[in-house]
Amino acid sequence: MRVLAQVAMVMNLDKCIGCHTCSVTCKQTWTNRTGVEYAWFNNVETKPGVGYPRRYEDQEQWKGGWMLDKRGRLVLRSGGRVKRLLSLFANPDLPAIEDYYEPVTYDYDNLVNAPAGQDVPVARPRSVLTGKPTAITWGANWEDGLGGAPEHAGADPNLTGAWADKVKFSFEQTFLFHLPRLCEHCLNPACVSACPSGAMYKRVEDGIVLVDQDRCRGWRMCVTACPYKKVYVNHATGKAEKCTFCFPRIEAGQPTVCSETCVGRLRYLGLLLYDADRVGEAAAAPDEKNLLDAQRDVFLDPADPAVIAAARASGIPQDWLDAARRSPVYDLVEKYRVALPLHPEYRTLPMVWYVPPLSPVLDAVGEAGGDADDPDHVFAAVTRLRIPMEYLASLFTAGDTDVVAGVLMKLTALRSYMRERTLGEEGDERALKAVGLTAREAEDLHRLLAVAKYADRYVVPAAHTEDAALTALENRCPVESPGDVPGAPGRRVMLGIPTLRRTSEGGSA
Template identity: 85%
Template structure:
């Protein structure tokens, strides 16, 4: 057993209000310079929807993540070394600029310099890449609040199978929830394996995945290999950039910027101990629906004396062991099992997990003519919620509705129990026993999900001073690029653009 530590995150989707504060603060901290105007290390998507970049979840098209070959071995969907070598200078499996959006600025000078006239002057949009006038037709949050649902949401790759016919994008039938996304800092990152120059690396001390800007040659294989499409190309420097998990803050024992500024207090940060020797075996699990259990099996119990002894032998500091013991991420993902990974079928073993949203279950009970105090009626209503179980299962459980249904039933039982206690009752423990919770565990879980304080949500151990020299040697490899000095249109530093533009489509039998 080789014990390693990983900083991980859980997000409670019931609390996300889609305010995009996390996206804005991340943008201002990490991507507020030339070359990454289109890059959102953290973005909030409305589901159902095609996401950002468009249809990034369609791995038949983009070839992201891992798959099993005929011998049951893990292979990159984007191909082996020889296949990547052949596409080194012309990679067909890259999102085009139109799949993101063309970054724009505005001609604000026109507001001041326009001559007097009858019409009000306006600041017209101009492309940051070319400086020419352009039209805004897409963006990172174009579908916010289902704004573009009638035209776009039906193309969501998760809406597949016969069950998708029940989803109707009509005023009284539609549903939505917000899904914040950032780099998953996976245990088995495909981007690291696909990088020809070795620029992508996973830090040994805390598992954060970074890009060495000095080694990066802009081959863009990492963009293809990442199934979440959270690696971006800086079109000014020609190099890859991605979410850094705010490692300078984490090293100081502080939460990430997106977590610190989250209005809904839906994010949890903590440390997980895992057996590095079992990662490959877990990722190669034959049945996709078993990947969740096998990944949880990789995580180690921080209370186990044997695990703690092995961790000490591996060099994990004592205060990190204590942080792992108090980790809210371990509680939500493993101990209580209410947090689930995003698309486990990609086999990257993601380390940003989600508590799935619970629709108003008591309304569903009443609509079906059931008794809200009867656990059987309440549990039965979980299968008839406004957000289809099948859709949530496609996102968080490789299509296994039993997994998602079990989590929602546990959350439903917890709500019913705490609701009765808040109204002065003792709480009916029947529903709790049915989902495997004791009253004490229910109160602890409720405290963590509903009213956890700052110190309980963010348990981030600081880096050790005695490791400063080693960290400095590694972090001299700058993970964030700087644009070159020559300025492009509108005063933005530009290099050779490496974000492809899609060629105009040619109608059948005609010219473009």
């Protein structure tokens, strides 16, 4: 057992109001400069919808993530070394600028310097790329609030199968929820493995995936390999850029900018301990529906004495172990199991998880003529919610509706119980027992999801500055070698990933 620590995030989608504050503050912090005008390290999508870039979830087209070959081996969907070598200068599996949107500026001088007259001057849009006048026809937030849904949202790659007929875009029957997205900082990142120059790497001490700008050669293989399309190319420098998980803030023990500024307080940050030796095995689970359980099995109990001993042997500091025991992410992912990963079928083992949205359950009970106080009636209504379980399952459980139903029933039981307690009643614990919760656990989960304070939502230990001198030694091969010092800041690692290895001289082996 090789214990490593990962800074992870959970988002409660019931609390996202789609204000895009997280996107704007991230934009101002990380991509407010020439070359990345079109790049949004954090964006908020309206679901159902085609997303950003357009239809990024269609891996038949974009070849992102991992798959199993005929012999059950884990391979990149974008192809092996030979294919990547042959397509270095002509990679066909890349979104075009039209799939993102053409960045524009405006003729502001025309507003300021226009001569006096009867006509009102306007600032016409001009392309940042060509400098020529252009029309604005798409954007990162084009479908906000289901704008244009009848024309576009039907192309959502998740709307497949016979159940898709349940999704109606008429005013009375439609539904929507907001899905904030950023780099998943995966345990098994396809972008890292696909990078021919080894510029993409995953830090050992906190699991954050970064790009070494000095080594990046702009091959764009990382863009293709990332199934979430969260790697962007700076068109001014030709280098790849992506969400950094605000690592300077994380190292200082502060939350990410998107978390700090989130109006809905829906984001949670914390540490997860995991067994690095089991990452490859988990990602190669034969049945896609077993990938969620396989990834959860990789996570370790931070209160287990054996895990603590192994973590100390790996060089994880004591304050990090204390933070792991207080982690809200561990509670939501492992203890209560109400958080789910985005598209586990991509086999990257993502580390940004989501509490799925819960439609108004009592309305569904009333429409069916049921008794809102009867747990059986309430649980039955979960299958008739406005947001189809099949749609949520296509996003979070590789199509397994039973897992989604279990999470929604747990949230429903919690909501029903706490509603009674808030109204001064004793609270019926029958529904809680049916979903495996005690009254104490229900109160703790409610406190975490609904009224958690700042210090409870963000448990991020600071980096150890006494180890900073070691970073000067870390500009080397991204694959861990036996002589590496566990826990050193800035170290690179790839776990269970077949890829080109770079020698210490900078060549490939």
